[in-house]
Amino acid sequence: MSKLRVGLLFGGRSGEHEVSISSAKAIATALNAEPNASKYEILPFYIQKDGRWLGGEEPQHLLGSSVALPESPSPDHNQIVSDPQNQILSPWQSPSQVAEVDVWLPILHGPNGEDGTIQGLLTLMQTPFVGSGVLGSALGMDKIAMKMAFDQAGLPQVKYQAITRAQVWSNPCVFPKLCDEIEAVIGYPAFVKPANLGSSVGIAKVRSRQELEAALDNAATYDRRLIVEAGVVAREVECAVLGNDQPQASVVGEITYDSDFYDYETKYTAGKADLLIPAPLPDAITHQIQDMALQAFAAVDAAGLARVDFFYVEATGEVLINEINTFPGFTATSMYPQLWAHSGIPFPELVDRLIQLALERYKGES
């Protein structure tokens, strides 16, 4: 039986480029181990920070090595990295090996990867791919659209207000009114966020008018769409979802840390945050979280996989949904695969299941 060729897409143009590489290395290791190795052959594609795709031996080598990738490839590097026909590829052109892929695994986080753009391209290629389609990915990326979908589904969440860059950078008479309104509706402490980033980039916790103004101005440099949320004092718990039309929820995990909130530094500095699996929660709360995770998955039309993050306000017993991630971090120590490992699905089997779910979904839709 010939092997299924799995196109591993990794790197990408988002701030989570390095996380994507770590996730891709872990997934490649899982595909290279038996029994996956007899079923699948990896065709890796590395998307450079400038958006150009690399196929062939170089990404294969990058996946296998522990060498860090060049920060941002020089123009010379792009020259070397051309198609066999010796053409320099534009960002929208793909290497010739793309035609050989049977199923795609887009291991990309954040904008240009987890937001529906790549999913649109893969849909046009008429090749199955792992994870959510255009709608689920786009809704899962934009925090405003996501919260609107959750509202419609009746999922409880913190109070929030959608804001545009144009409002923040409007004339000096309008901006104070906007801040007055935020103070009246949301109050302090509040979280100011760009709507479409990830990894806590551009997010600030604000406790005063001065901090609010600075945070809005800063967040507006990252995105046209911003969101301001009421800050809650809560435990942060996460649930993994796997499946298509009949998805399953994993055990619930908790993230603990000492910093003020789960900011970029806490997320990516070893030892600054701990994962607790399963989270020590009352059974009824665990079930409620699992149920809400499945509702959130359906609300945005997610497919294959997602990690759904919650705030558990212990003081009141409330569970509030924070967000859904349609391609969560997937390194060997990441929450998503760990939650499944604790739910009885080891990492290599999880990757196999995701590929099978991609094939199943494609068959059902074509």
Ligand SMILES: Nc1ncnc2c1ncn2[C@@H]1O[C@H](COP(=O)(O)OP(=O)(O)OP(=O)(O)O)[C@@H](O)[C@H]1O
């Ligand atoms: N309303 C809130 N109340 C309390 N803490 C919050 C609130 N919003 C965000 N936080 C803190 O900030 C962290 C990051 O916020 P959030 O999860 O919304 O963005 P993100 O992690 O950048 O998004 P993504 O998971 O897509 O990368 C949360 O994990 C939490 O620690």
Ligand SMILES: [Mg+2]
């Ligand atoms: Mg988050």
